[in-house]
Amino acid sequence: MTIPGTMMNFPLTLPTILERAGRLFPRVEIVSRRPDSTITRTCYGEMFKRARQFAAALEKLGIESGDRVASLMWNHSGHLEAFWGVPCAGGILHTLNLRLHPQEIAAIVRHARDRFLIVDDVLLPLYEKFRKEVSFERVIVVPFGSASVPHGLLNYEELLADEGDDFSYPAMEENQGALMCFTSGTTGCSKGVIYSHRALVLHSFSLGLQEVFGLNTTDTILPMVPMFHANAWGIPVAAPMLGTKQVLPGPHLGGENLLNLMEQEQVNKACGVPTVWAGILAELENNPGRWKLPAHIFGACGGSAPPLEMIRRLDLFGIEIKHLWGMTETTPVGTGGWLKAHMVDWPQEKKYEVRAKQGWPAPFVEARVVKEGVIAPWDGKTAGELEVRGPWVAGSYYEAPDQAKRWTEDGWFRTGDIATLDPEGYIGLVDRAKDLVKSGGEWISSVDLENTLMAHPAVKEACVIGLPHPKWQERPLAAVVLKDGSSATEQDLREFLGKSFASWQLPDAFVFVEAIPRTSVGKFKKIALREQFAGWKWKS
Numbered sequence: 203m204t205i206p207g208t209m210m211n212f213p214l215t216l217p218t219i220l221e222r223a224g225r226l227f228p229r230v231e232i233v234s235r236r237p238d239s240t241i242t243r244t245c246y247g248e249m250f251k252r253a254r255q256f257a258a259a260l261e262k263l264g265i266e267s268g269d270r271v272a273s274l275m276w277n278h279s280g281h282l283e284a285f286w287g288v289p290c291a292g293g294i295l296h297t298l299n300l301r302l303h304p305q306e307i308a309a310i311v312r313h314a315r316d317r318f319l320i321v322d323d324v325l326l327p328l329y330e331k332f333r334k335e336v337s338f339e340r341v342i343v344v345p346f347g348s349a350s351v352p353h354g355l356l357n358y359e360e361l362l363a364d365e366g367d368d369f370s371y372p373a374m375e376e377n378q379g380a381l382m383c384f385t386s387g388t389t390g391c392s393k394g395v396i397y398s399h400r401a402l403v404l405h406s407f408s409l410g411l412q413e414v415f416g417l418n419t420t421d422t423i424l425p426m427v428p429m430f431h432a433n434a435w436g437i438p439v440a441a442p443m444l445g446t447k448q449v450l451p452g453p454h455l456g457g458e459n460l461l462n463l464m465e466q467e468q469v470n471k472a473c474g475v476p477t478v479w480a481g482i483l484a485e486l487e488n489n490p491g492r493w494k495l496p497a498h499i500f501g502a503c504g505g506s507a508p509p510l511e512m513i514r515r516l517d518l519f520g521i522e523i524k525h526l527w528g529m530t531e532t533t534p535v536g537t538g539g540w541l542k543a544h545m546v547d548w549p550q551e552k553k554y555e556v557r558a559k560q561g562w563p564a565p566f567v568e569a570r571v572v573k574e575g576v577i578a579p580w581d582g583k584t585a586g587e588l589e590v591r592g593p594w595v596a597g598s599y600y601e602a603p604d605q606a607k608r609w610t611e612d613g614w615f616r617t618g619d620i621a622t623l624d625p626e627g628y629i630g631l632v633d634r635a636k637d638l639v640k641s642g643g644e645w646i647s648s649v650d651l652e653n654t655l656m657a658h659p660a661v662k663e664a665c666v667i668g669l670p671h672p673k674w675q676e677r678p679l680a681a682v683v684l685k686d687g688s689s690a691t692e693q694d695l696r697e698f699l700g701k702s703f704a705s706w707q708l709p710d711a712f713v714f715v716e717a718i719p720r721t722s723v724g725k726f727k728k729i730a731l732r733e734q735f736a737g738w739k740w741k742s
């Protein structure tokens with residue numbers, strides 16, 4: 203007979219974190235670079251007060267438990283207030299990806315049945331482009347400039363000014379929804395994920411672990427990822443829980459702007475996709491000695507694989523890149539790319555081999571690799587589909603029954619990533635299943651080819667896709683952007699790759715292009731590249 207524990211059944215909900223941030227960390231700062239580039243400073247004490255006022259205002263507007271409130275906002279303290287105000291009023295904040303086409307945004311809003319909208323005044327022209335295709339009951343405008351809020355819309359600041367400090371939270375359960383995101387659609391249509399309070403709380407605990415992100419009260423974190431992309435990797439929830447100062451860059455994600463914030467605020471942790479880190483590296487290399495950064499910055503990188511060459515070069519500037527692997531469906535952080543204690547004295551190259559991998563799973567994120575229906579050994583060699591499960595891994599998509607096949611019968615989520623697991627538990631991502639080049643029954647990793655090509659001194663960017671081939675099913679084509687003022691021929695690149703790859707793995711064609719198409723969150727948009735090269739004729 204099992205004997206129940208004698209512990210309280212205490213719900214894991216966001217108001218507890220908000221209360222704690224207000225009590226324990228009232229003076230910890232939130233620095234925002236607003237859309238007009240001005241810097242504002244506020245703190246968790248203010249966030250606590252204003253988020254509760256917003257929750258009270260939403261109650262007056264009639265918000266009901268589970269109502270979706272969409273946000274169309276950049277990263278700044280106002281958006282952060284919405285991250286807390288909406289869930290603490292019992293609603294679900296649905297962060298809209300403002301880089302999508304207006305028609306796509308409208309379709310997502312209709313699918314999510316968003317009831318209210320909160321929008322930055324500078325984004326009203328974007329809202330106007332899809333206004334007639336959606337029907338928000340109320341639209342709340344966050345004013346930045348002096349221009350008045352258009353007639354019929356609500357002024358966020360006026361709403362807050364009408365509220366005192368006597369808000370009381372509605373009854374809440376830990377499994378109810380708090381935040382909502384749609385996947386960025388790199389490999390297909392967007393799908394909605396609703397994050398429960400419980401998932402967000404547990405995910406925040408894990409971001410505090412040294413082996414994941416190690417967030418704490420001595421840190422200053424710069425999330426260089428939009429709040430609408432997988433909750434800015436959970437920082438808006440975890441940082442107030444752990445008392446971490448936040449620096450929010452608004453829409454300004456260029457290398458110079460970010461370095462400016464890093465220097466001015468002495469940022470020691472930052473996270474972003476490889477494209478953003480590449481912008482930072484370019485600025486550091488172009489202007490050596492210009493930036494006075496902290497001696498060591500922990501740079502978390504995910505979303506796609508950072509080329510090893512970039513990791514090495516950022517090391518020279520004291521920026522230590524570590525992988526965080528994750529997905530919109532995993533809240534999003536699932537792993538941390540730290541070296542284990544016994545590896546610290548390993549030779550440098552062996553350590554880079556480990557650092558190029560995606561890290562090991564956080565506690566309670568379980569991972570397995572499945573190849574042709576069989577669970578693969580943790581040998582670092584057998585590649586198959588990565589499957590995960592855990593308390594902050596999605597158990598379904600929002601109203602998308604046709605997607606049920608993404609979960610196995612025994613309850614694991616099929617990530618669509620092809621990976622290996624090594625004896626130490628590190629995940630090594632080979633490619634996304636849809637991006638692997640399937641050549642004559644063998645797989646070729648487009649990611650490996652890209653990352654090696656990007657180590658060539660003349661190459662700025664390289665993206666490899668598989669295109670149909672009459673004999674081999676698919677063969678790789680490399681689209682290459684050269685650095686300004688540099689030159690390289692197809693033969694040079696082939697020879698360079700030939701040092702690391704077998705001849706059958708080398709791209710059959712190299713095409714020099716001006717730019718690689720990107721997704722709304724800065725990843726290579728391989729779907730667009732495949733369309734561009736549809737009908738490609740291989741030389742026989």
Ligand code: ADP
Nearest residue numbers: 386387388504505506507525526527528529530
């Ligand atoms: P989308 O699926 O639309 O691109 P996500 O941002 O959720 O939206 O992308 C998750 C995917 O990003 C993962 O399945 C994986 O392919 C890739 N990814 C995430 N982190 C890493 C990483 N550290 N290294 C390589 N790829 C990564």
